[in-house]
Amino acid sequence: MTFFSxxxxxxxxxxxxxxxxxxxxxxxxxxxxxxxxxxxxxxxLFNCINCIYPPSSGAVxxxxxxxxxxKPDRVARAGIxxxxxxxxxxxxMNTMENIMVGRHLFMKTGLFRxxxxxxxxxxxxxxxxxxxxxxxxxxxxxxxxxxRNSFVGALPYGTRKKIxxxxxxxxxxxxxxxxxxxxxxxxxxxQDMVFWIKDIQDELGVTILLIEHDMSMVxxxxxxxxxxxxxxxxxxxxxxxxxxxxxxxxxxxGEDEQVQDAxxxxxxxxxxxxx
Ligand SMILES: Nc1ncnc2c1ncn2[C@@H]1O[C@H](COP(=O)(O)OP(=O)(O)OP(=O)(O)O)[C@@H](O)[C@H]1O
Numbered sequence: 472m473t474f475f476s477x478x479x480x481x482x483x484x485x486x487x488x489x490x491x492x493x494x495x496x497x498x499x500x501x502x503x504x505x506x507x508x509x510x511x512x513x514x515x516l517f518n519c520i521n522c523i524y525p526p527s528s529g530a531v532x533x534x535x536x537x538x539x540x541x542k543p544d545r546v547a548r549a550g551i552x553x554x555x556x557x558x559x560x561x562x563x564m565n566t567m568e569n570i571m572v573g574r575h576l577f578m579k580t581g582l583f584r585x586x587x588x589x590x591x592x593x594x595x596x597x598x599x600x601x602x603x604x605x606x607x608x609x610x611x612x613x614x615x616x617x618x619r620n621s622f623v624g625a626l627p628y629g630t631r632k633k634i635x636x637x638x639x640x641x642x643x644x645x646x647x648x649x650x651x652x653x654x655x656x657x658x659x660x661x662q663d664m665v666f667w668i669k670d671i672q673d674e675l676g677v678t679i680l681l682i683e684h685d686m687s688m689v690x691x692x693x694x695x696x697x698x699x700x701x702x703x704x705x706x707x708x709x710x711x712x713x714x715x716x717x718x719x720x721x722x723x724x725g726e727d728e729q730v731q732d733a734x735x736x737x738x739x740x741x742x743x744x745x746x
Pocket of ligand 1: 510
């Protein structure tokens with residue numbers, strides 16, 4: 472059984488075809504990147520995968536189940552978690568509490584309530600302690616110990632991105648959708664994020680779908696890449712295949728640009744598509 476697949480997926484907004492007949496599959500354990508210039512349809516594709524948008528046509532199949540028409544919380548329960556392009560954390564909550572929010576899918580007694588209201592020996596208290604242990608494992612994995620009790624609103628951008636990643640991991644996903652995990656990060660923070668993503672793939676066995684504008688990061692981390700432009704697939708292949716694909720180069724560099732570099736490197740771009 473294919474672990475994850477998208478078949479003939481199209482999404483139309485008014486007269487605009489944001490996704491046009493997209494088909495690909497992802498094997499368990501892969502890091503699969505989706506690239507393309509601004510407006511190519513990458514976020515729309517993520518929104519169709521986790522059912523924020525119902526596609527106009529096509530299928531999104533995860534472990535044999537077509538997700539189209541399901542609610543986003545059902546998709547999360549099926550084992551798909553997501554981070555967003557813009558950080559969406561609770562600034563007035565600390566790191567631990569923000570990651571704990573990712574556990575809500577598993578909570579039978581409600582967030583935090585159990586431990587506080589009925590004591591540690593009650594079912595609710597024990598359940599809450601088990602969730603806290605899971606959160607502590609994630610804090611250790613992502614080396615967030617020093618900011619465990621800090622309000623996230625005051626923390627540096629790169630740390631906040633990592634906490635958002637931690638919250639997604641708290642849902643114990645089998646498939647993790649990362650929407651521009653390196654956006655707004657400096658070079659050191661990007662290097663760290665690459666390291667965490669590889670760790671999540673290797674140590675937790677999580678399959679990763681990644682949207683990212685930083686091409687050096689994408690080429691470094693991905694097993695395979697889907698390149699989109701104007702909602703259509705340009706190509707799917709390994710980093711080396713995609714890096715040198717003439718249509719990919721044209722999409723990034725423009726019609727008139729000649730590729731001088733024999734390695735076919737695409738310039739790293741920021742989220743505005745600027746070099
Ligand atoms: N809710 C919406 N209503 C109408 N048009 C939309 C909507 N969401 C996206 N679009 C359009 O669909 C196209 C694809 O947008 P999308 O955000 O998926 O691109 P993207 O590749 O993620 O771009 P970026 O890299 O800038 O985030 C764009 O033309 C965009 O304006």
